Amino acid sequence: MRQMLAAIFLLLMNAAPVAEVVSRHLFILSGQSNMARLDPEDVFMPLLQAALPADQLIVIKDAQGGQPIQRWYQTLEPSVAVSGQPESRGPLYQQLLRKITAETGDLPAIDSVTFIWMQGERDAREGAGELYEDKLRGLIANLQADLGRDDIRLVIGRISDHGLDGPSSMDWHRVREAQMRVAESLPFAGWVDTDDLNDGLDANGKLRVDDLHLTEKGYRELGRRFATVAIRLLQRSNAESTDAQENRRPVVQN
Template identity: 45%
Template sequence: MKIAFLILANLILISESVFSFQIDGKHLFILSGQSNMEGLNPEESFIPILKDSLGGDKIIVVKNAMGGQPIRRWYKDRETIDGNSLIEKPDLYDSLMNLVNTVIQNENILSVTFIWMQGERDARESYGSVYEASLIGLYNQLSKDLGRSDVNFLIGRLNDFDLRNEKYPDWTVIRDIQVKVAESNPHFDWVDTDDLNDGVNREGQKIENDLHMSAQGYVILGKRFAEKSIQLIKKPESN
């Protein structure tokens, strides 16, 4: 009986220790990509929803995006994939990670969620054949640099701007790849954006089936990113 009591007491202490460890940590959200990520204002809907669910003092949000950029400005091994000598260097990834490493100093990070909204440039340049390897490679690169094997990956799929591939030859190819990658791992997911590019943009202009989101579309996008991120964080580990 005494041995059983001691075992139970130790289990309680361990549980309390783990619980305390989780309470003291923070959840990191890394947002990056090109113009449709650049247009997203996390303060409008993304951060408020995270605060309501996880607590305002439990989240760290880092956003670094630039319009019109190909994935090779993030993924460092891109040249080895297609064999071309590319002008662009992965400087955007380096800038992103400099920000991340600065804000997570001395922080206990409970979870990392990488949110990616990009692909338009690669679709326009017909790089669909190497986009899947680049996308997975970028995720692995980030995971390795952060020293984690549990990074969540949330992808915003290209909208329905050019489903006939008339202006951007690999538009639907990139869309399909994004979904394929997002459904390949329990730590991954994707967000639909097909209904977010109609209405009025931030400049007050009416848009329809546009390359970019409407003003309200960006608000909804932030909401969807936040809700899917929370689902990934709270998703139980599979045995």
């Protein structure tokens, strides 16, 4: 009788549906006008949904045109970026954080956070390129502290070639170089090129060359590039996490 009950129990266990494990991935998009004009639902989100079909994706966008990075990270002098300083959090950063909290507060634990940043034109045009890297690192440090995690993935849209030959060319170069240095110095970060996305017809059919803003086609391509890098970073970090877990397993000798 006991053997029969045990067999029935095993059959029931094998027949029971296995609960699907759903990972939750948060994507935060922020910056100034070239981010504000990007429609995440056009290309960005469909690519994420195709790459992560079984997962829950939370996409939060908060961007405002013509804004310097000072509106996100407030500091007037170069310094080592230190998180935990309330006075360093600018009004647009606080607005973004409130939006994140409002949309994720009741959700279970988030498995990954990806921060996508498209900003810097205002700083380059106003001669603030020398301070840009410090402020960008401070912004990232604050986001890590406020979200309570140091594994935030970062994707930066490098500002285009619009101002490379203009009166603010030196600071335009400084901002671009700062964006690349930050992305290349962090373990799970990358940057995307936008130099070829601002040539073509605008929404009114007028030809633009090296424009400050991207073309309609350019914004769709920017969404594709953001999604491609974000997916690659997520897959790479997941692979490295799996490898680390495998390496921690005890070796069993027969």
